[in-house]
């Protein structure tokens with residue numbers, strides 16, 4: 266059998282030439298996701314280099330996030346498209362009869378258009394706002410913007426002072442800034458075994474190693490943290506205590522206290538992701554209130570006002586504010602002031618509260634529809650949440666269900682898409698009922714999901 270043999274550039278150490286060639290081949294799709302790289306001995310022979318050079322090159326390619334080594338099995342091209350879950354934004358959403366329930370997108374609210382027009386009209390006639398919008402501003406955003414964000418967050422049950430905030434460009438930007446600030450390349454970041462794919466992707470890009478932590482029905486298994494930290498010391502713990510993505514679990518107060526005690530004892534930073542925002546009655550005490558000295562809280566308007574504006578705020582402990590500001594400068598110098606002015610206008614005018622209340626109402630109606638349509642299933646969902654986590658009955662395979670749903674033009678994510686480590690994923694799927702264009706489209710998709718779940722032959726692949 267022939268093997269893949271790249272052409273090396275001839276520049277720099279051989280192992281690095283090979284690692285670069287692997288990356289290029291993946292980028293150009295010459296090597297597709299899941300492809301096994303050639304056995305090291307055979308490639309060494311073909312390229313006329315030592316096996317040690319190949320080992321080093323594969324190690325470098327792994328460090329760059331291109332490939333993953335599987336013990337006893339070889340080195341494989343990582344399936345970053347599926348893992349990051351971002352490749353289909355806007356491609357299948359309701360085209361050709363598809364209903365895409367794979368992304369945690371907020372329900373579209375037509376009232377937002379008029380609210381945006383009002384905000385822009387107001388900015389247009391306000392000389393101070395225009396100057397602010399057009400000039401360079403401080404890394405953390407204008408004082409006025411931090412104040413209005415602080416006011417709104419506090420009203421939403423996230424008490425924070427303006428000088429603790431850095432305005433950013435939403436949740437992904439916050440994750441990138443926080444991890445860049447709190448962990449050096451090569452160090453470890455820990456999160457639940459099933460976690461938000463964005464953090465997996467950012468960690469890979471920053472050269473951080475991920476530690477997959479145990480979780481159960483009640484969220485992160487906090488009592489296992491110390492043992493995991495003994496085995497694989499990590500600098501940062503990334504968690505979603507109020508609405509775990511994808512499982513919807515919420516951490517109890519007891520677990521929050523134990524988590525904070527662990528973080529203090531081991532001197533671990535906490536990144537608390539609150540982007541999947543729930544009503545205050547559905548949330549616990551924010552970790553940053555329990556351990557302000559070591560917690561970054563990520564708040565974003567993406568899931569509550571608009572995903573397109575790209576605006577959010579990070580609550581940052583004083584000790585790292587300067588470092589974080591430097592990272593902001595490196596990435597984008599500052600958050601765009603015009604965008605923060607739009608959000609500020611929405612907050613000050615009451616539009617933001619109004620839109621959020623409408624959204625919660627819409628989500629409640631959709632949750633009720635989902636529960637009714639899938640009443641026989643093991644569903645987990647939270648009031649104000651975007652998605653349901655559906656654990657399949659014993660014997661059913663998530664991959665099979667997802668494949669069958671695709672034949673019915675419904676897209677959902679299997680647990681596999683959220684896997685941090687290389688362990689087997691549970692047989693479960695995430696259904697983002699928030700993402701359907703409207704309730705009629707959701708109702709249609711739910712009927713198709715129900716029909717698929719009741720169809721025979723979901724147990725095993727038909728194969729010989």
Ligand SMILES: Cc1ncc(COP(=O)(O)O)c(C=O)c1O
Pocket residue numbers: 369434435436437438461463505510538540541565566567568572577
């Ligand atoms: C848990 C979590 N964090 C962060 C993000 C990214 O948020 P943003 O769109 O504000 O970048 C998402 C988006 O789905 C998310 O679910």
